[in-house]
Amino acid sequence: MNSKKAPQKLLPCLLVLVILSGGIASPLLAIEPKEILKRSLEAQFQLDFEGIQKTEFRLPGRKYIITTRIIHQKPDFTYTATLAPSRVKGLVTLDDGKFHIWHIRGSNKFKFSLSLNSPEAREIKRKSLNLRLINYKISRLLDDYITGRPVYVISLFPKHPDNRRRKVWIDKKTYLPLKEEDYNWQGELISSSFFTEIHFDRRFSKERLYRDFPRRSRKKVFSQERFLNLKDLRRKIKFPVSSPHYLPPDYEFQEAVLLFKGRAVKLTYTNGLGVICLFQMPANIKLEGYFKGAHPLVWRKRGKTFNLKGDVPRKELIKIKQSVK
Secondary structure, eight states, X not given: OOTTHHHHHHHHHHHHHHHHTTSSOOTTTSOOHHHHHHHHHHHGGGOOEEEEEEEEEEETTEEEEEEEEEEEETTTEEEXXXXXXXXXXXXXXXXXXXXXXXXXXXXXXXXXXXXXXXXXXXXXXXXXXXXXXXXXEEEEOOOEEETTEEEEEEXXXXXXXXXXXXXXXXXXXXXXXXXXXXXXXXXXXXXEEEEEEEXXXXXXXXXXXXXXXXXXXXXXXXXXXXXXXXHHHHHXXXXXXXXXXXXXXXXXXXXXXXXXXXXXXXXXXXSSSOEEEEEEEETTOOOTTTTTTSOOXXXXXXXEEEEEEESSOHHHHHHHHHHBO
């Protein structure tokens, strides 16, 4: 046997052993960032967990931080209790897969919205994910740790420069997103959320959590309806619905929600990450306070009041407004 050829034959075998032992990251074994995102979409519905989450919102000259306790029981039950700041400390919410209920502890105030865990909401999330895969460059950054847990770090960078961008930290074991940061088209941080602690496989009595809510709220008197196409909406609505003929690049219709017993409608458009909302109602209807602090475009036309807001430059909102027919 040629002694010079022996080391050459041995080298490939050693390299394979090093890769299998984790000494070198193999591209063939690495999970694709798009697949990580897909798995994170359904992770919540497959887990029982309790955690403390901080959410930060940034507006020009202002910053708001909210601390929330979150309990999720698979597949579709979520309870939250706001811990800080003090002015909203009594706020609790409950989502049972059918309704989303807000309540202020110690009061009889409560309101309903559509469930964030319902089959319809999950279908919307799946469609949004598909749009993200089309409209964004998905890449994997250096791995990190959140609350001591190893995470994948995924970047979503828009193919169109006027759209928002995102970074998300996804737990390697469960695929639950543990942190997210959203940036506007100028690259400025506008919101973030992250868990300061997280515990998995915890179970709680749902009936005990329901006790935070007035008994009459369980009757589920409801005044919202969701439509995934405009044709079904127009059959139900009590006034003619206007829609924009112009949308920014990559945006498309997502859903319509009928509000306030048919007195108003919200049309939502998305590129998978950013959202544009067009509210409209007869001009004689006043919904004061509903849009407070949102800085929308508001106008009246042909006996209707319109309210437009979105995650795009104001010049784009003006183009949308001008196209509404």
